[in-house]
């Protein structure tokens with residue numbers, strides 16, 4: 001049989017076209033409402049904030065504005081290009097107080113730099129600082145504030161842009177010094193059709209919902225898979241441990257998560273004493289293994305625990321403003337930063353997945 005003539009990869013061509021189109025806006029930054037044409041040589045790198053599978057995030061000064069600059073390296077791989085373009089496109093689209101603001105980006109032949117609002121620490125770094133200083137893990141009111149902020153961000157993404165995040169985990173939830181919580185990292189987010197996502201695009205397996213790990217269903221899932229990831233993240237933040245046994249073989253852990261005949265994770269009886277019944281019930285709902293029993297955002301937003309941390313709830317809102325500039329979350333956050341060490345942010349902790 002004659003070998004078929006080499007066919008062009010039309011998807012890759014489209015991505016390269018999108019990249020070239022994106023280059024037209026390269027260097028146009030919107031800093032505090034003022035559009036400015038900036039040369040990349042004006043980026044003064046100050047230090048490293050973090051790194052992930054796709055690149056490095058550094059603090060930088062640009063035209064007297066302190067910001068975070070995420071550099072992602074482009075290669076010949078289609079998935080790599082897809083991931084970079086998604087991150088750029090979605091960050092540019094979003095306008096929510098619960099999502100890190102993008103100021104603009106720079107595109108080069110071999111790399112892309114996204115300039116964004118600088119945050120103070122991600123939840124993963126905070127967890128590590130807390131663990132190595134032997135302090136108490138995240139208190140319920142901080143978990144409430146995180147849940148409120150993350151669900152508000154995820155609902156915004158779904159309702160306004162039909163986007164599903166797909167990579168909710170402690171390292172993608174960031175705090176600023178004022179105690180605001182925002183989501184970042186849209187590299188593996190996806191656009192939904194009929195409220196369903198179809199792509200098998202990778203995420204972080206230990207935080208993936210059972211339906212995303214199951215061969216029969218992993219090609220079709222909805223935002224409730226992010227609800228699961230938020231549940232796993234919240235469990236980890238308040239207890240300091242991941243709710244499933246972590247074996248050397250990731251496969252074994254994932255098999256336990258995917259098996260609907262095994263129980264859904266829930267807080268241990270002795271741990272439950274430290275939390276309110278509404279929190280325990282909320283966490284149980286997010287961690288229902290069966291996706292059909294797991295609520296969607298609108299239902300969660302009517303849940304008592306969510307309402308307790310929604311500032312629009314009036315008197316029942318549980319986060320107290322302690323002085324003109326600080327609320328309870330900001331005080332907790334700044335206290336943790338004072339009482340723990342920055343160098344511990346890079347030291348792993350046991351019983352949690354090592355994701356980067």
Ligand SMILES: Nc1ncnc2c1ncn2[C@@H]1O[C@H](COP(=O)(O)OP(=O)(O)OP(=O)(O)O)[C@@H](O)[C@H]1O
Nearest residue numbers: 049050051052053054055057068118119122171185
């Ligand atoms: N705007 C920001 N301000 C401060 N730190 C940030 C900011 N954005 C990201 N970081 C830090 O950098 C880390 C890596 O960022 P990010 O998750 O976007 O990279 P990634 O390569 O996409 O990672 P991943 O492997 O998790 O997908 C975060 O966990 C966080 O600690």
